[in-house]
Amino acid sequence: MLADVAIPEIRQVPVPGGRLEDNYGEKIRIGLIALCDDVAVDRDFARMIPDDRVALITSRILLEQPNSERTFLAMADRIPDTVRLLCPSLRLDSVVFGCTSATSFIGEARVTELVLSARQGVNVTNPGTGAITALTELNAKRVSVITPYTAANTENVVRMLAKGGIQSVQVSCFGFDTDMGIGSVPRDAYVEVARNTNHQDAEAIFVSCTATKALDAIDEIEAATGLPCVTSNQAAFWHALRMAGWNEPIAGFGRLMRNCW
Numbered sequence: 001m002l003a004d005v006a007i008p009e010i011r012q013v014p015v016p017g018g019r020l021e022d023n024y025g026e027k028i029r030i031g032l033i034a035l036c037d038d039v040a041v042d043r044d045f046a047r048m049i050p051d052d053r054v055a056l057i058t059s060r061i062l063l064e065q066p067n068s069e070r071t072f073l074a075m076a077d078r079i080p081d082t083v084r085l086l087c088p089s090l091r092l093d094s095v096v097f098g099c100t101s102a103t104s105f106i107g108e109a110r111v112t113e114l115v116l117s118a119r120q121g122v123n124v125t126n127p128g129t130g131a132i133t134a135l136t137e138l139n140a141k142r143v144s145v146i147t148p149y150t151a152a153n154t155e156n157v158v159r160m161l162a163k164g165g166i167q168s169v170q171v172s173c174f175g176f177d178t179d180m181g182i183g184s185v186p187r188d189a190y191v192e193v194a195r196n197t198n199h200q201d202a203e204a205i206f207v208s209c210t211a212t213k214a215l216d217a218i219d220e221i222e223a224a225t226g227l228p229c230v231t232s233n234q235a236a237f238w239h240a241l242r243m244a245g246w247n248e249p250i251a252g253f254g255r256l257m258r259n260c261w
Contacts, residue, residue, distance in 0.1 A: 023055070023090060024052050024055040025052075025053070025054055025055025025056075025090075026052075026053055027053035027054060027245075027246070028053065028054045028055070028093050028094070028241060028244040028245070028246055029054075029055045029056075029057060029087075029090065029091060029092050029093050029094075030045070030054065030055070030056050030057070030092075030093065030094050030095075030096060030237070030240050030241070030244070031057045031058075031059070031083070031086035031087070031092045031094070031095040031096070031119070031122070032045055032056060032057065032058045032059070032095075032096050032098055033058075033059055033060075033061050033079065033082050033083065033086075033095070033096065033097045033098050033099075033115075034058050034059070034060055034061070034098045034210075035060070035061060035063045035098060035099055035179055035210070035211070036060050036061060036062050036063055037063065037065065037178070037179040037180055037211075038098065038099075038179050038183070038210055038211040039183060039211075040183055040210060040211050040212060040213060040215075040233070041098045041210040041211065041233055042056065042058045044210075044215045044233040044234075044237070045058075045096075045233065045237050047215065048215075048233075048234070048237050048250060048253055048257070050248065050250050054241070054246070057086050057087045057090075057092070059082045059083070059085040059086050060082070061075060061078050061079065061082040062075070062078060063075055063099070063102070063179070065177075065178045065179065065180075066177040066178050067101060067149070067150075067153060067177045067178060067179070068153075068177070069105055069152075069156075072099070072101055072102040072104075072105040072106065073102075073105055073106060075099070075102050075106070076106045076110065076111075076114060079097065079111070079114040079115060079118075080114055080115075080117050080118035081118070083095060083114075083115050083118035083119050084118050084119070086119065092119060092122050093122065093123060093240075093243075093244035093245075094122060094123040094124070094125065094240035094241070094243055094244045095115050095119060095122050095123070095124050095125075095240075096124075096125055096126060096127075096130075096236045096237070096240050097111045097115060097124070097125075097126040098126070098127065098210045098233075098236065099126070099127070099210060100126070100127040100128055100131070100157060100208050100209055100210060100232045101149065101153050101156065101157060101208075101209070103126040103127065103128040103129070103160070104128055104156040104157050104159065104160040105156060108126060108128055108129050108160070111124070111126050112124040123240065123243035123244055125236055125239045125240050125243065126236060127208070127209075127210055127232035127233070127235060127236040128157070128160050128161075128164075129164075129239065130232075130235035130236035130237075130238065130239035130240070131161070131166075131206055131208070131230055131232060131235040131236075132160075132161060132164030132165070132166055133235070133239050134230045134234075134235040134238060134239065134256050134260065135161075135166050135204055135206065135230055136164075136165065136166075137256070137260045138203075138204055138228050138230070138255065138256060138260065139203065140166070140202075140203035140204030140228065140230075141165065141166060141167060141203065142166075142167045142168075142169045142201055142202050142203050143161070143166055143167070143168055143169065143202050143203065143204050143205065143206045144168075144169060144170040144171075144172075144194075144197060144199040144200070144202035144204075144205045144206070144227075145157070145158060145161070145168045145170070145171045145172070145205075145206050145207075145208060146171075146172050146173075146190060146193055146194065146197075146205065146206070146207045146208070146214075147171075147172070147173045147174070147207070147208040147209060148173070148174045148175075148176050148181075148182040148185050148208075148209050148211070148212055149173050149174070149175070149176065149177070149182075149208070149209065150173065150175055150176070150177050151173055151175070153177070154171060154173040154208075157208050158171060161206070166206075169199075169200045169201060169202050170197060170198065170199055170200055170202060172193055172197060174189070179211045182209055182211040182212060183211050183212070183213070185212065185213065186213060187213040187214060187216050187217045188217070190207055190212070190213075190214045190217045190221065191217045191220050191221055191224065194217075194221040194224060194225055194229070195221075195224040195225065199225065199227065202227065203227065203228075204227050204228045204229070204230060205221060205225060205227050205228070205229045205230070206229075206230050206231075207221075207229065207230070207231045207232070208231075208232055209232055210232045210233050210236070212231070212232070212233075214231045214233075215231055215233050215234060215253065217229075218231060218234060218253055218254040219252065219253070219254060222254055222255065228254065228255045228256065229254050229255075230254070230256055234253050234254060234256060234257065235256070238256055238257055238260070242260075242261065246261070247261040248261065249261065
């Protein structure tokens with residue numbers, strides 16, 4: 001019990017003018033399933049929100065470290081309960097499962113099925129589906145891929161792209177297998193690799209993984225290479241917005257966010 005204190009009279013007063021309004025996200029609300037150790041994905045989504053007409057609701061999901069096929073697959077059964085924590089009393093328009101590699105192992109269709117089992121009627125996407133859709137929209141069927149992953153995890157993402165009709169013509173990876181390690185790679189590292197790589201006949205650059213610092217490097221990569229640059233977080237956010245009906249350009253995050261609505 002709290003100590004006894006003298007409490008003044010408490011008055012309940014009406015809202016001035018009697019006017020109430022919707023919660024944030026009156027136009028679009030996006031639910032994000034973020035990995036427990038990924039500090040980049042919700043930060044990046046928040047940076048891309050154009051104004052208060054769009055709201056972001058985040059729920060965390062456990063991913064054991066280090067990252068591997070076993071730990072990614074183990075997340076699948078946790079997805080429905082994580083979705084149920086996304087403001088169940090409020091309207092949601094899109095739900096993003098925020099892991100590119102896990103999507104490549106669990107499967108895009110299965111991720112969608114698991115989300116919809118807990119929240120029917122929402123649009124569902126993930127960084128893999130978002131990237132494939134974005135690259136297709138940019139008319140980029142051949143891409144240069146940069147990842148922070150190990151070669152094994154990178155290989156599976158390349159397979160997912162191929163299944164979606166996107167050919168990887170050049171692939172580079174940094175070799176990390178934890179989200180904390182991935183998050184330690186500076187943004188400039190992505191710029192330098194993109195600038196110094198022979199992209200052959202690639203039509204775009206794809207930087208995979210939601211835990212990277214690559215979002216803020218997109219415009220610099222595009223300027224240095226002359227190619228459109230798509231990242232996991234940018235593509236997933238763009239796809240979630242577009243599926244929910246957004247059609248206004250958003251500056252500062254590459255050609256995709258400026259032009260592809």
